Amino acid sequence: MTGMANQAYDAIRALEYRYARLLDEDRLEEWPKLFVERGVYKVIPRENLDRQPALAIFFCDSQAMMVDRVKSLREANVYNFHYSRHVVSNIEILSARDGIFEVAACYTVYQTDLEGQTRLFSVGQYRDVITNGAGELRFREKIAVCDTFNIPNLLAIPL
Amino acid sequence: MSREAPAVAPPSFAGPSRDGSRVPFELFTRADVFAREQEAIFRGPVWNYVALEAELPEPCDFKTSFVGDTPIIVSRAEDGSLHAFVNRCAHRGATVQRQACGNARQHRCVYHQWAYNARGELVGVPYRRGVPGMGGYAADFDPKAHGLARLRVASHKGVIFASFGPDTAPLEDYLDEPLVAAIDRLFSRPVKVLGHMRQRVRGNWKLYSENTRDPYHAALLHGFHATFGLYRTNQKRKGGSDRARAHSTGVTFGDDWRQASQSANIGQDKFVTNYSLADPTLLEGRPDFNDGVTVSITSIFPCLVIQQIMNTLATRHIRPKAADEFELYWTYFGYQDDDEQMTACRLKQANLVGPAGLISMEDSEAIELIQRAIVRDGHEDSFLEFGGLPADLDQDRQGEATIRAFWRYYAGLMGLA
Numbered sequence: 001m002t003g004m005a006n007q008a009y010d011a012i013r014a015l016e017y018r019y020a021r022l023l024d025e026d027r028l029e030e031w032p033k034l035f036v037e038r039g040v041y042k043v044i045p046r047e048n049l050d051r052q053p054a055l056a057i058f059f060c061d062s063q064a065m066m067v068d069r070v071k072s073l074r075e076a077n078v079y080n081f082h083y084s085r086h087v088v089s090n091i092e093i094l095s096a097r098d099g100i101f102e103v104a105a106c107y108t109v110y111q112t113d114l115e116g117q118t119r120l121f122s123v124g125q126y127r128d129v130i131t132n133g134a135g136e137l138r139f140r141e142k143i144a145v146c147d148t149f150n151i152p153n154l155l156a157i158p159l
Numbered sequence: 160m161s162r163e164a165p166a167v168a169p170p171s172f173a174g175p176s177r178d179g180s181r182v183p184f185e186l187f188t189r190a191d192v193f194a195r196e197q198e199a200i201f202r203g204p205v206w207n208y209v210a211l212e213a214e215l216p217e218p219c220d221f222k223t224s225f226v227g228d229t230p231i232i233v234s235r236a237e238d239g240s241l242h243a244f245v246n247r248c249a250h251r252g253a254t255v256q257r258q259a260c261g262n263a264r265q266h267r268c269v270y271h272q273w274a275y276n277a278r279g280e281l282v283g284v285p286y287r288r289g290v291p292g293m294g295g296y297a298a299d300f301d302p303k304a305h306g307l308a309r310l311r312v313a314s315h316k317g318v319i320f321a322s323f324g325p326d327t328a329p330l331e332d333y334l335d336e337p338l339v340a341a342i343d344r345l346f347s348r349p350v351k352v353l354g355h356m357r358q359r360v361r362g363n364w365k366l367y368s369e370n371t372r373d374p375y376h377a378a379l380l381h382g383f384h385a386t387f388g389l390y391r392t393n394q395k396r397k398g399g400s401d402r403a404r405a406h407s408t409g410v411t412f413g414d415d416w417r418q419a420s421q422s423a424n425i426g427q428d429k430f431v432t433n434y435s436l437a438d439p440t441l442l443e444g445r446p447d448f449n450d451g452v453t454v455s456i457t458s459i460f461p462c463l464v465i466q467q468i469m470n471t472l473a474t475r476h477i478r479p480k481a482a483d484e485f486e487l488y489w490t491y492f493g494y495q496d497d498d499e500q501m502t503a504c505r506l507k508q509a510n511l512v513g514p515a516g517l518i519s520m521e522d523s524e525a526i527e528l529i530q531r532a533i534v535r536d537g538h539e540d541s542f543l544e545f546g547g548l549p550a551d552l553d554q555d556r557q558g559e560a561t562i563r564a565f566w567r568y569y570a571g572l573m574g575l576a
Binding site: 043045047048051053054055056057058059060061062064065067068069071072075076077078079080149150151152153154155156 | 354438515
């Protein structure tokens with residue numbers, strides 16, 4: 001890779017890691033800010049991919065909708081107490097054009113309950129579109145395609 | 160399948176109380192209860208939901224599904240007729256069809272290549288007459304006697320049911336008029352499947368049956384609407400059931416959800432806040448029906464729930480896996496004549512329901528909370544007296560009455576009454 005490409009890769013990796021860390025540190029309110037205002041976030045079960053448009057189980061097509069989701073998680077929803085751990089790996093830039101990057105990565109999310117027992121909660125792929133806006137990289141689109149499309153209990157915290 | 164039904168030993172566990180208001184916890188935890196349910200309920204005189212016809216529209220389309228914990232294949236034959244048979248090779252018991260769905264003129268077992276047609280009939284046996292060095296089958300080997308075990312199939316408005324029971328009442332009689340009407344309403348136009356959602360719940364399947372017959376918990380467990388100050392000015396409910404009261408259907412009439420001003424009294428003060436949706440497009444839709452019904456929940460014994468919540472339409476198939484585990488399998492659909500905007504609206508409103516549903520994620524958590532706490536004290540009871548108990552159980556219509564009716568029907572089938 002050239003120096004410029006290295007720089008882009010480092011910045012994208014930093015965004016992916018930051019995404020994972022904010023969720024794991026329960027800083028949910030900062031999660032929407034990693035997206036552009038009209039950003040899209042979806043969780044799509046892998047078995048739905050052959051249908052277009054694919055049915056998502058979690059669907060936001062604006063930053064405001066992500067804010068609503070976080071507010072709902074904080075104030076309205078009842079879900080299993082747990083710590084989450086998002087591991088992002090195999091980050092690969094698939095295309096780069098006009099400051100827009102198509103990125104694929106693998107994710108693994110573990111959940112640990114209040115008795116300290118950990119289980120593998122979900123594994124799958126991120127299909128991201130990342131763009132340079134206001135001096136920093138943000139997600140224009142983040143699709144989490146779940147290999148684990150049989151969701152253990154429920155999905156509250158974003159993948 | 161065995162040729163003769165095994166003699167059923169009397170149960171060693173207690174049933175619900177006669178009025179259905181007390182249910183021993185062990186009915187949710189014991190492996191022998193679960194095993195008996197497979198025989199007496201899922202393989203008994205009931206119609207089990209297995210698929211939608213929209214999932215297998217073409218000749219030779221198939222879908223694998225379950226009746227109780229038994230794996231089955233639902234198939235459309237060349238002539239368009241529907242069939243269901245156990246997905247287990249008649250030779251040595253291997254899973255025959257390994258795909259979730261597809262199109263196949265033959266279902267072929269990989270182990271010894273026994274092949275079955277779209278009706279489950281045995282049509283191919285390798286080396287049946289033998290080859291040098293390897294004997295085949297005797298001259299009187301009859302392929303007709305070695306097909307896949309077949310279930311009866313009935314479809315109403317494209318909703319497919321299957322039954323192991325030789326004497327199960329005709330489907331429309333089993334459902335009875337109010338339930339037939341509920342299906343007719345939602346399936347009045349040809350549907351198209353938009354996708355599936357699945358969740359694995361570490362709880363007993365009957366806890367979900369109770370949940371979908373329980374009006375008491377709705378506003379108490381699910382806080383989304385009240386939290387965001389969403390209310391409807393006009394809300395009226397109506398319910399119905401079959402003669403045997405195995406099933407239930409309920410509808411809520413109402414105008415669209417509105418944003419309450421801070422001073423509005425929405426009758427759920429416990430949760431009222433001043434939040435409002437930053438992006439209200441979530442709830443933008445258009446009515447699918449002109450009857451004013453915005454929510455309808457229909458629970459059909461033993462394993463089906465059909466929902467309309469605003470523009471979200473889905474079947475929920477309860478697939479029991481063990482005494483303490485079930486899968487909830489959602490088939491999310493719209494209508495074939497939906498325009499792009501309507502499909503987009505259904506896909507966005509899918510946020511409301513399913514394993515990550517803003518108004519539904521609490522249900523599986525509540526069920527797991529029960530399952531975790533009832534590991535011991537199996538003779539203690541779940542308490543179901545909300546709404547009061549009339550002397551005449553036919554008049555039992557209030558509060559948790561629909562759950563009590565479920566348990567009375569269950570007890571009858573299980574020989575626990």
